[in-house]
Amino acid sequence: MQLKRLLTLRTVVATSAGLTLASSCFLAAVQVAGYVLGDSAWIAILIGGSLCLLSAACFSELNGLLPSAAGIRLYFSRAFNEQISLVISIFYMLIVVIGVIGAESYILSRILSESFPAIPPYGWIILLLLAVTGMNVRGVKIAGTFQDIITYGLVVSLVVMALIALYRVDFQLTAPLNPGGTEGLINAIAIGIFLYVGFEWVTPLAEEVTKVPLVSRGMFLALGVLSVVYAVFTVAMTASVPKEMLTNSAIPQMIFARTALGDAGAVWMVVFSLAATITTFNAGLMNVSRFMYAGAREHVLPAVLSRISPRFFTPWVAILALLGIALAVSAIVLLTHRYMLLVEMAAAVESIVYALAGLAVISLRRRMADCERPFRIKGGLLVPLLTFIVFAVLAVAVMLENRLVFAGLLAGALVCWAYVKTMVPYLKEKHRSRRSANRRRPARLKGQ
Amino acid sequence: MAEHCEITESLKVFRDNFNQNERLKKMNRDWDRVIAIKATDIDSLHTLTLRKGDLSLREGASETPDLVVISDSETLADLFYGDVTPTEPYLNGTLKIQGSEDDIIRLDFISLMIWGE
Numbered sequence: 001m002q003l004k005r006l007l008t009l010r011t012v013v014a015t016s017a018g019l020t021l022a023s024s025c026f027l028a029a030v031q032v033a034g035y036v037l038g039d040s041a042w043i044a045i046l047i048g049g050s051l052c053l054l055s056a057a058c059f060s061e062l063n064g065l066l067p068s069a070a071g072i073r074l075y076f077s078r079a080f081n082e083q084i085s086l087v088i089s090i091f092y093m094l095i096v097v098i099g100v101i102g103a104e105s106y107i108l109s110r111i112l113s114e115s116f117p118a119i120p121p122y123g124w125i126i127l128l129l130l131a132v133t134g135m136n137v138r139g140v141k142i143a144g145t146f147q148d149i150i151t152y153g154l155v156v157s158l159v160v161m162a163l164i165a166l167y168r169v170d171f172q173l174t175a176p177l178n179p180g181g182t183e184g185l186i187n188a189i190a191i192g193i194f195l196y197v198g199f200e201w202v203t204p205l206a207e208e209v210t211k212v213p214l215v216s217r218g219m220f221l222a223l224g225v226l227s228v229v230y231a232v233f234t235v236a237m238t239a240s241v242p243k244e245m246l247t248n249s250a251i252p253q254m255i256f257a258r259t260a261l262g263d264a265g266a267v268w269m270v271v272f273s274l275a276a277t278i279t280t281f282n283a284g285l286m287n288v289s290r291f292m293y294a295g296a297r298e299h300v301l302p303a304v305l306s307r308i309s310p311r312f313f314t315p316w317v318a319i320l321a322l323l324g325i326a327l328a329v330s331a332i333v334l335l336t337h338r339y340m341l342l343v344e345m346a347a348a349v350e351s352i353v354y355a356l357a358g359l360a361v362i363s364l365r366r367r368m369a370d371c372e373r374p375f376r377i378k379g380g381l382l383v384p385l386l387t388f389i390v391f392a393v394l395a396v397a398v399m400l401e402n403r404l405v406f407a408g409l410l411a412g413a414l415v416c417w418a419y420v421k422t423m424v425p426y427l428k429e430k431h432r433s434r435r436s437a438n439r440r441r442p443a444r445l446k447g448q
Numbered sequence: 449m450a451e452h453c454e455i456t457e458s459l460k461v462f463r464d465n466f467n468q469n470e471r472l473k474k475m476n477r478d479w480d481r482v483i484a485i486k487a488t489d490i491d492s493l494h495t496l497t498l499r500k501g502d503l504s505l506r507e508g509a510s511e512t513p514d515l516v517v518i519s520d521s522e523t524l525a526d527l528f529y530g531d532v533t534p535t536e537p538y539l540n541g542t543l544k545i546q547g548s549e550d551d552i553i554r555l556d557f558i559s560l561m562i563w564g565e
Contacts (some may be wrong), residue, residue, distance in 0.1 A: 297535035
């Protein structure tokens with residue numbers, strides 16, 4: 001019995017990198033540059049990418065051991081317990097979706113309203129979210145060859161734009177190896193983790209690739225490509241425009257594109273940002289709506305979220321619920337201009353999840369010691385332990401740097417914990433009592 | 449532990465419910481798939497084939513399935529009788545489904561439309 005498998009390494013890399021490349025990444029990239037001296041942002045970006053390789057190794061082992069689209073929900077339930085897994089999964093989805101949608105919609109709306117001022121920023125947000133919601137309800141998925149074209153197009157575009165800019169300013173390295181103090185470097189790396197948010201969301205493709213190890217290889221390659229592209233682009237940005245101007249703007253990439261390449265650069269960047277945001281939104285909304293649907297199906301979220309469209313086979317209630325959340329979050333961000341808070345929160349949560357992935361590997365080496373592992377990290381427990389320590393330190397660094405991040409995450413974690421302790425048992429019991437009254441499997445056959 | 453015949457019966461019930469649902473048949477007329485069902489604790493293999501909206505069942509394995517549903521016999525019997533949703537055992541690792549994520553979701557949608565919440 002041989003399963004049909006179609007996807008190649010090229011698509012795995014494109015999907016992993018494509019989920020990560022977003023308009024808000026440039027914001028994180030200039031913040032990274034702001035924490036370090038001179039042209040040394042590339043050091044923090046490459047270190048961040050290298051550290052993500054550690055977590056990629058952990059995800060590769062977990063995915064090989066438990067190949068499932070359920071991802072961290074399953075890994076953490078086996079490694080820790082059901083409740084912890086549920087709290088972390090809900091918390092992760094909540095913060096990442098709020099963080100990415102909030103920051104991304106804010107940035108793109110600013111870019112578009114600067115280019116087309118007749119429509120106010122919130123108008124652009126509504127238009128964009130309605131378009132992506134429509135795509136999701138209709139089941140339109142940016143995947144396969146189309147995803148390849150967009151991702152590789154974006155990567156080439158960024159590198160070419162950066163090289164042209166560096167050539168035009170007759171770039172000379174100034175202090176490329178001197179990032180300054182350790183604290184600044186740690187903070188730069190911690191924020192730099194946002195640049196790689198979502199690379200591991202490619203693991204559900206494990207059953208669709210021609211060879212299972214391609215998922216691991218694809219994640220590693222995607223991280224390598226992203227690290228180099230971000231490093232080159234960030235150096236080009238800071239070489240072309242004063243750092244202060246970039247770090248004080250919500251749309252540094254537009255300032256850079258206009259400074260380096262004039263109006264043509266601005267148009268280029270608008271097109272780039274639209275493509276990057278739409279692919280991120282499309283994949284993000286699809287993944288989170290499916291998570292909500294699955295949660296409703298296992299009776300941990302309200303049953304109404306499992307309603308599906310009979311025409312398009314999509315969880316339309318979950319998608320519309322997400323639209324409501326996205327519109328509310330975008331409005332709040334637009335009013336408060338606290339987009340950086342969301343970026344920092346998403347970076348911290350991502351670090352927490354990576355740290356827990358390291359712990360999960362350690363736990364499962366003991367709990368599922370005899371199970372087959374297509375990918376086993378070499379060097380015993382060194383890499384998972386390092387992953388846990390490094391990402392725990394980075395998460396703490398982000399929270400210490402901005403106490404609002406800590407307060408926001410603590411509040412979010414407590415709400416998720418209270419929900420799992422009170423609402424989930426209620427929903428499960430409600431379903432259990434209804435199910436036992438309507439059992440279909442004939443009793444006479446049971447237990448024979 | 450369920451027996452092979454119980455899994456067969458559950459699959460027949462699933463197949464009949466699918467084929468009696470005209471709306472479901474219409475919705476799936478362009479979703480041609482071969483689904484293998486394999487028990488881990490007993491010797492039991494079945495193949496469900498969906499062609500142009502018609503679902504058929506036969507015992508034994510298919511050479512190149514699009515989806516492979518793997519679990520213990522109890523879970524499989526309960527699953528196809530609609531006494532448990534696929535999501536619960538899938539998320540706790542009792543049920544393994546090999547195939548594309550879109551196909552896995554579609555299979556769950558079908559189960560939901562046959563058996564309800």
